[in-house]
Amino acid sequence: MGDEHVTDAVVVGAGLAGSLVSVYLARRGFRVTVLERRADPRTPGAREAGRSINLGMSQRGVRALREVGLFDRIAPGTVPMRGRVVHAPDGSLSFHPYGTEEDQVLHSVFRHDLNVVLVDEAERLGVEFHWGHRVVAVDRERPAVTAEGPRGVVEHEARLVIGADGAFSAVRAQLGRGTRMTLHQEFLEWGYKELLIPVGDDGRPRTPLHALHVWPGERGLIVAHPNVDGSLTATVFLPFEGRDGFAGLDTHAGVADFFARAFPDVPALVPDVVEQFLAHRPASLVTIRTAPWHVPTGDGRGTVLLGDAAHAVYPFFGQGMNAAFEDCSVLDRCLGAHPDDLPGALAAFEQARRPHTDVLAELSKQNFVELRDKLRSPLFVARKKADLVLHRAFPRSWVPLYTLITHTTVPYGEALARARRQDRLLGGVTAALAGAALAGLARRSRTRRARRQVS
C-alpha cells in the first residue's frame, strides 16, 4: 500500500454523473476528490475519442443543471429539438411536435462539452480530480477507495464514497463481494454504431436540424441528434447476429445493399456511409438493476451508487443522462434533509429513487419495441394520436407518458401510474373505435354478400 489521503467525499468516475455530483457536494461544503480511470477530457484530442457523442437533455436534466446554476452556460452549445422527424422507407418525412408548450423541447448536447463544463465548474469549487486512476479495491467498512494511478497506489478514505463509474462499475463490484447484492444484467440482442451526417456542401444541414430524427424499422432503427455546427450524429441500432445484423454486414457491397434496402434515404445524408459503418465495432446496450445502492458504516459514514452504476438503462427513452442528473439532485436534497445523518440521507436517497429507476428500466425496454415494431401499427399510431389530441384538449388533466417522462419531473413511477390510468380509458376509446370500425366492415361485408345472393 502506498500513500493515504483523507477527505470528506471520494467520487469514483468523472463522467457526467460523477462530475455533476461533485459540483453539488462542493456547493454543500464537502472537500471532494474524484478518481477517474480515463484521461482529463480537456486533454487535446479527447473530444473526438468518445462514443455516444451527443444526447437529448430533457426536463429532468435541465432542472438539475439549473439547480447548480449551469444550464445557461450550457444552453448555447445545445440545439433545441421541437419534435420527432420520422423517416419512412419511401424517403418521406413526417414531423411530430413534442408538445404545445414552448418549453416542451429536448436539448441536443455534445456529451464531451457538457462534461468539460461540469469538470471546470467542479474545479472552480475546489474539487480535486485524479485522472488515470483505476479503482483496485473498496473497503465498505470504513469506507475507502484504493486506486492505482501514474504515481502508484493510493488509498482514499472519506466520510462518503460515491460510485458514479458507469454500467460496469468497479465500486459496485467491490461493494457486492461477499454480500447479498441483487444484480440483474441484461444485454440487448441489438447493438449500435454511430454515423456522422455531415453539413451539406452548401454549408446547410442536410435534413431539418431542430428535431430528433427517427428511422423506425424491424430490421434496424436509426436515431439522429443535431449538433450546433449543422451536422447530426446518427446512431444505427441493429441486431448483432444474422444476415442483416452487424455480424453479417461486413463487406462494402453488403453494407451498401443493406442501406439501399432498409434505409434508402440515408446514403444521401451520409455520403461515406459504408466506410463509416465498417470503421468501428458495434457497441452493446445493457440494463443493470441492482440493490442495495448504499452501504452505511456503523459510525455515520457510507458508500452509495448513482447514475449508470446504480441503474443502466437502454437509451430508447433518452433518459440515461437525465435520470443520472436527477439522482444527483435527489441525493443533494437528501443530504440537505439529513444534515447530521449521512446513513439516513443515503437510505432516503435509495428509497426515493430506486423504485422510479426500476420503472425507467422497464419503460426503456418497452420503448425499444415501440420504436422498432409499433410505430408501424395502425392501431398503435391511432392510440398515440388520440393521446396527443386529448393532451391538446385537456393540457393539464391528460398528459401522455412520453410527455410526463420527458417534459416534466414527475417521478418515473408516478408518471407510469398516471399514464396507465389514462391508457385504460384510452384503451376503451380505441377499442370502441376499433369495434365500431369492425362492425362497419362486417355490415358492409354482409351487405355485399346479400347483394351477391340477390344477383
Added chain:
Amino acid sequence: MGDEHVTDAVVVGAGLAGSLVSVYLARRGFRVTVLERRADPRTPGAREAGRSINLGMSQRGVRALREVGLFDRIAPGTVPMRGRVVHAPDGSLSFHPYGTEEDQVLHSVFRHDLNVVLVDEAERLGVEFHWGHRVVAVDRERPAVTAEGPRGVVEHEARLVIGADGAFSAVRAQLGRGTRMTLHQEFLEWGYKELLIPVGDDGRPRTPLHALHVWPGERGLIVAHPNVDGSLTATVFLPFEGRDGFAGLDTHAGVADFFARAFPDVPALVPDVVEQFLAHRPASLVTIRTAPWHVPTGDGRGTVLLGDAAHAVYPFFGQGMNAAFEDCSVLDRCLGAHPDDLPGALAAFEQARRPHTDVLAELSKQNFVELRDKLRSPLFVARKKADLVLHRAFPRSWVPLYTLITHTTVPYGEALARARRQDRLLGGVTAALAGAALAGLARRSRTRRARRQVS
C-alpha cells in the same frame, strides 16, 4: 506463467456436479482433469466441515446415478422418505405421503458421502483430481484454465472446459468478461442455519425417520432430512433482519424464547438448540440465471457451465442437486448425439436444458411462498387435497406438479405446462366448491337474520 498441461476435458469444481460429469466423460473415453479449490473430501476431518450436509435425492438424481451404475452403491447410505411430516405449532404431526407408488420416495443422502463415491469412481476411471487449485483465469478462445495450486500456477488447455464450480462460479465470471452475458443474481431476504436432531437417549430416532419433516410458518420455516444413524439434520430458514430474524436472535434468552413461541416442539428434539443456533453465522440463498452457458471456439472446442454455476435455485423444491445431475445426463446424451461436433453438442445441451432450469428457478421461488404462507391457507390445502385425490383416481392422466417434478423425469417446463392445464380445471372445481360453500354460509346467515327478526 508456470507449467502447461493439455488434456481432453478440464472440469472446474469437484463437488457433486463436477465429479459426476467427470465420471460421465471418463466413461465416454475423455481424459479428464478436475481442478478443485478445496481439499480432497477424503481427507480426515473433511466430512464434518461442510454445510447443507444432507439432501433429498429424487427421480432425476436417481436416474443419472443409475446411468453411470452408481445408484446401488449409494443407496445403502440413504434413508428413504415416503412423505412429508408436517409439524403444527401445537406439536401435532400429520403425515402426507408423496404418492401411491412404491418408488415415489425421496432418498435422504449425506452430501459428503455421495461426493466421495463420485470422486472414487472418477479416479477409478482415470480422472485426475488437482485439489487446492484456485482458478485465476479462463481463456475462452482456446479454451484453457489457469489455476494456482500448492506447486504454483499451471495452465490447463483442453478441447472441453466445464465450469461446475457452483453459484459463484469463477469460470462464469471469467467467461462473462467483456461479453454480453446475461446475469440475474438475487438473494432471498431469508437465510439458514443447520441444527442436528440427535438420536434419542434410547438410541432411537426422536421423530419418525422415513419422512421429510416440515415446520411451515410465517416467522420461520424448518425442514429436516433423516440420516442413516437415526439422527436428522434440520435447516432453519429465517429472515436475516428484524426481531425474529437472524440479526435479532443473538442472545441465549432471545433464541430460547423464539423457539418456544414459533416452534415449540423443537427444543425437545434438539436439546442444545440455543447453543447450536448461536454457534454459526447464517448462510444465504441465491438464485442465479445466466446466458449463454456455452462458448464455442472457431475450431471445434468449447466451454460450458452446468449445475449451480449455470442455474443456482433456492432449495425449496429440493431440486438443486437433482437438476445438476440431470444436466450431466443431458450433456452426456448431447455429446453422444454429436460425436464429432463439440460446439454442436454444447449448443444442443444449452438449448435442451436452459428453458427448463429457468422454470425450476421460478418454481423454487414459488415453493418458498407455499411452504411459508400457503400451507396454512384452507383454500390452498383443499386444492392440494383435491389434486392428490384426482391423482389417486386417475394416476396416469392427473399428476400433481410436485409429483411431476420429484418423481418423474418429465422436463421441468413440460411439467409446469401440464400442471397449469390441470390447475385451470382444478381452479374451476375449487372455485365451484368455494362458491357453494359461500352460498351455503350466506343462506345460513340470512336464515339466522330472519330468525332474529322473528324472535
